[in-house]
Amino acid sequence: MKTRSFTHTINPFCAVIPGQVIGAVGVGRVVDSRHPDFKTGDLVSGWLSWAEYTIVTDYQLLQKLDVNMGFPLSYYAGGVLGHAGLAAYGGLFKVCKPKKGEKVFVSAASGSVGNLVGQYAKLFGCYVVGCAGTKEKVDLLKETIGFDAAFNYKEETNFNAALQRYFPEGIDIYFDNVGGEMLEAAVQNMNLFGRIAVCGMISEYTDTQKKAKPDIVQVIYKRIKIEGFLAIDLNDIYPEFVSTTVQYLQTDKLKVIEDMSYGVESIPSAFVDIFRGNNIGKKVVKIAED
Amino acid sequence: MKTRSFTHTINPFCAVIPGQVIGAVGVGRVVDSRHPDFKTGDLVSGWLSWAEYTIVTDYQLLQKLDVNMGFPLSYYAGGVLGHAGLAAYGGLFKVCKPKKGEKVFVSAASGSVGNLVGQYAKLFGCYVVGCAGTKEKVDLLKETIGFDAAFNYKEETNFNAALQRYFPEGIDIYFDNVGGEMLEAAVQNMNLFGRIAVCGMISEYTDTQKKAKPDIVQVIYKRIKIEGFLAIDLNDIYPEFVSTTVQYLQTDKLKVIEDMSYGVESIPSAFVDIFRGNNIGKKVVKIAED
Structure with missing residues (x-):
C-alpha cells in the first residue's frame, strides 16, 4: 500500500532507540492499496516514513481515520486526538x-x-x-x-x-x-x-x-x-478519551497548541527543536496540503 | 496502663526518624489498667518502650492478642504474625x-x-x-x-x-x-x-x-x-494474611526464622546487628519469660 503524507509529528522516542530506524506518526491518504481494509482515498494514521510517500507493509499500527468531525488532520497525527x-x-x-x-x-x-x-x-x-x-x-x-x-x-x-x-x-x-x-x-x-x-x-x-x-x-x-x-498500553481507555476530548474540543474548553513547520526539509530542524526545548505544544511537520 | 514486656523486635525504621524517640513493637502482659478495653492479665502487642515495663498512654496502635493457637509470643511481636x-x-x-x-x-x-x-x-x-x-x-x-x-x-x-x-x-x-x-x-x-x-x-x-x-x-x-x-497501610488484607499464614504455620509449610537475643542489655547490640546485616530472620529481643 502506498500513502501520501500530510502531517507528521516529532516524538523524542524516535531518536533514542540506537540503530533502529523508526518512522514518524503521521496522517496520510491512501493512493494505492491491495489490502482489503484500506481503499484508495482512505485517510489513515500510523507509522509512516519521513517522506512524502510511504510504502506500508506493516498494517498493525495503521488505522483508518474518521474525520467527519472537521478537526484538522494534525489533531490525529499524534496530537490531541492521537x-x-x-x-x-x-x-x-x-x-x-x-x-x-x-x-x-x-x-x-x-x-x-x-x-x-x-x-x-x-x-x-x-x-x-x-x-x-x-x-x-x-x-x-x-x-x-x-x-x-x-x-x-x-x-x-x-x-x-x-x-x-x-x-x-x-x-x-x-x-x-x-x-x-x-x-x-x-x-x-x-x-x-x-x-x-x-x-x-x-x-x-x-x-x-x-x-x-x-x-x-x-x-x-x-x-x-x-x-x-x-x-x-492505554487502549482500554481510548473510547472514553476520544469522547471526552471531542466534547471538550467542540465546546472550546480545550486549547490545542501546535508548533508547525513545513516540508520534509524542515524535519531535521524540527527534531533539534524538540531536544533543545524550542517547541511549544505539539511539534508537527506539515508535509503537504490535503 | 502498665504492661510487662516479653519480646520486642528491632526495626530499622526506628532509627531513621531524627529527633524522635520510638518504642519497639513488642508483646507484653497488662499488669495494671484503667482503660475499659484492657484488663490486668491481657496479652497485648503494639508500641512498647525499650524497657521491662511500659506506661502506655496512646492506645491507638495497641491490640489485644488472641494467642489460643499456641504460637510463640515472638510471632506476634512484629514477626510472622505481626x-x-x-x-x-x-x-x-x-x-x-x-x-x-x-x-x-x-x-x-x-x-x-x-x-x-x-x-x-x-x-x-x-x-x-x-x-x-x-x-x-x-x-x-x-x-x-x-x-x-x-x-x-x-x-x-x-x-x-x-x-x-x-x-x-x-x-x-x-x-x-x-x-x-x-x-x-x-x-x-x-x-x-x-x-x-x-x-x-x-x-x-x-x-x-x-x-x-x-x-x-x-x-x-x-x-x-x-x-x-x-x-x-495493609489493614484491608490483614484477615486474609492471618488466615493464610496460620494455615501455612499449622501445616508446617512456612518456616519461621528468628534471631533471638536476651534481656534489655542486648538491645544496643541487636540494633547494631541489624545495620551490619548480622541478623538472620526476624531480630527479636526477649525481655522476660511469660
Whole structure:
C-alpha cells in the first residue's frame, strides 16, 4: 500500500532507540492499496516514513481515520486526538487517578503531552502548576492554557525550594516529562500516597549525567508510586478519551497548541527543536496540503 | 496502663526518624489498667518502650492478642504474625500482584520480611531468587527456606551481570529491601510491566552516597511500577494474611526464622546487628519469660 503524507509529528522516542530506524506518526491518504481494509482515498494514521510517500507493509499500527468531525488532520497525527492526547489523558486518569482538588505538578508543561495533562487536570477540578524553560512558555501556560501557576525552571537555582513555594501543601500527582533533578525535587515535595507518572525524561536523553536519584526513604515513608507508561498500553481507555476530548474540543474548553513547520526539509530542524526545548505544544511537520 | 514486656523486635525504621524517640513493637502482659478495653492479665502487642515495663498512654496502635493457637509470643511481636509477615504478604500480593510462574527477586532475603516474601511467593507458585550477604544466609535460603536460588551479593562485582545469570528470562517482581545499586540492577533486568515493591533501603540508611539512580528510560519503556509501602497501610488484607499464614504455620509449610537475643542489655547490640546485616530472620529481643 502506498500513502501520501500530510502531517507528521516529532516524538523524542524516535531518536533514542540506537540503530533502529523508526518512522514518524503521521496522517496520510491512501493512493494505492491491495489490502482489503484500506481503499484508495482512505485517510489513515500510523507509522509512516519521513517522506512524502510511504510504502506500508506493516498494517498493525495503521488505522483508518474518521474525520467527519472537521478537526484538522494534525489533531490525529499524534496530537490531541492521537497519542499525545491519549498519553496525557490516560497517564493522568488511569495511572495517577486524581481526586478533585488534588495538587498536580507537570514538567515540560508546554510540551505536547504536558499542556494537555494540565488542561485535563484543571477541567477535572485539580490545582495545576507547570514548569517550562522560557518566559514565553510560562506566560502561555498561565494566560492561555489556564494553569493556576507556572514557573521557568531555568530561573530557579533550587528546584526543591521552587516546588515548596508553589506547593505549600505538597504535591499529590507529578506528571514527569523530564526526569533528572526535577524528579528528585518532586519526590521531596510529594504528599503521602503521591503518584508519579513517568512519561518522558528529556533531561536524561540529552545528558546522561543527569540521572535522577529519587530519595527512596521518602518513596517508602510517603508510599509514593512511580510508574512508567506508554500511550500504546492505554487502549482500554481510548473510547472514553476520544469522547471526552471531542466534547471538550467542540465546546472550546480545550486549547490545542501546535508548533508547525513545513516540508520534509524542515524535519531535521524540527527534531533539534524538540531536544533543545524550542517547541511549544505539539511539534508537527506539515508535509503537504490535503 | 502498665504492661510487662516479653519480646520486642528491632526495626530499622526506628532509627531513621531524627529527633524522635520510638518504642519497639513488642508483646507484653497488662499488669495494671484503667482503660475499659484492657484488663490486668491481657496479652497485648503494639508500641512498647525499650524497657521491662511500659506506661502506655496512646492506645491507638495497641491490640489485644488472641494467642489460643499456641504460637510463640515472638510471632506476634512484629514477626510472622505481626508487621513483618503483613509487610511480606501485603507487599507481595497487594502491591506486586504476582501471577503463578512469575520470576521474583528478593534482596536482604534472609531478613525478617525478605525470607517470608520468598516463602509466600514459592507457595504461590513463583520462581524465587534471593540475595544476602553471607554464605550462611545463602545456604539457609536455598536449603532450609526453599528459594530456587540465592547468591551472596558481596561476592558479585557486577550486580547487573549477577541478575542476568539468575534471571535469564528477566525479573517480573522485585521486592526491594536494600535500595542502592541493587535497585538499579533490578531495573536493568526487569521485564515489561515489572513491579518493584520498595520496603526498605538498608544500604541507603547506612551510606547516603549509595542512593539509587534507577534508569528512568527503562522505567518508561518497560512500564515499570516502583511503589513504596508500609505494613500499616495493609489493614484491608490483614484477615486474609492471618488466615493464610496460620494455615501455612499449622501445616508446617512456612518456616519461621528468628534471631533471638536476651534481656534489655542486648538491645544496643541487636540494633547494631541489624545495620551490619548480622541478623538472620526476624531480630527479636526477649525481655522476660511469660
